[in-house]
Amino acid sequence: MRLHGSLLLVTLALACASPRPVLYPNAKYEQAGAEAAQADVDTCVARAEESVPSKAGEDLAADTAANAGAGAAAGAVGGAISGGGAGIGAAIGAATAATWGFVRGIFTLGRQGPDDVQRRFAERCLGERGYEVIGWR
Numbered sequence: 001m002r003l004h005g006s007l008l009l010v011t012l013a014l015a016c017a018s019p020r021p022v023l024y025p026n027a028k029y030e031q032a033g034a035e036a037a038q039a040d041v042d043t044c045v046a047r048a049e050e051s052v053p054s055k056a057g058e059d060l061a062a063d064t065a066a067n068a069g070a071g072a073a074a075g076a077v078g079g080a081i082s083g084g085g086a087g088i089g090a091a092i093g094a095a096t097a098a099t100w101g102f103v104r105g106i107f108t109l110g111r112q113g114p115d116d117v118q119r120r121f122a123e124r125c126l127g128e129r130g131y132e133v134i135g136w137r
Contacts, residue, residue: 075093
């Protein structure tokens with residue numbers, strides 16, 4: 001049982017790992033060292049998240065609502081065809097699709113990382129400190 005719990009925690013941690021800036025090893029990076037450079041990355045990413053609110057929650061809510069609508073339409077058709085009733089089918093389809101979309105969205109939120117504006121903010125912050133961002137991982 002412990003092994004399963006440990007595997008679950010590792011899987012969740014990896015699923016929630018957010019992309020981070022990758023720095024080119026220029027003179028500033030070499031002078032600061034890897035630990036100090038990562039501390040600067042942490043600072044700039046945190047400043048970006050504080051200064052530019054993420055729209056991830058709004059996007060998740062909108063996607064969940066859209067999934068519920070699509071599920072309701074598909075469920076209504078399925079219910080009407082099967083004879084179980086369009087209303088019952090629509091309710092089941094809406095609940096199923098909304099739940100699926102929400103859970104899927106929760107697991108992908110962390111991996112998406114910061115939005116474009118937050119990324120540009122972090123890159124500028126790091127650039128002002130002398131670093132060069134070559135990508136995100």
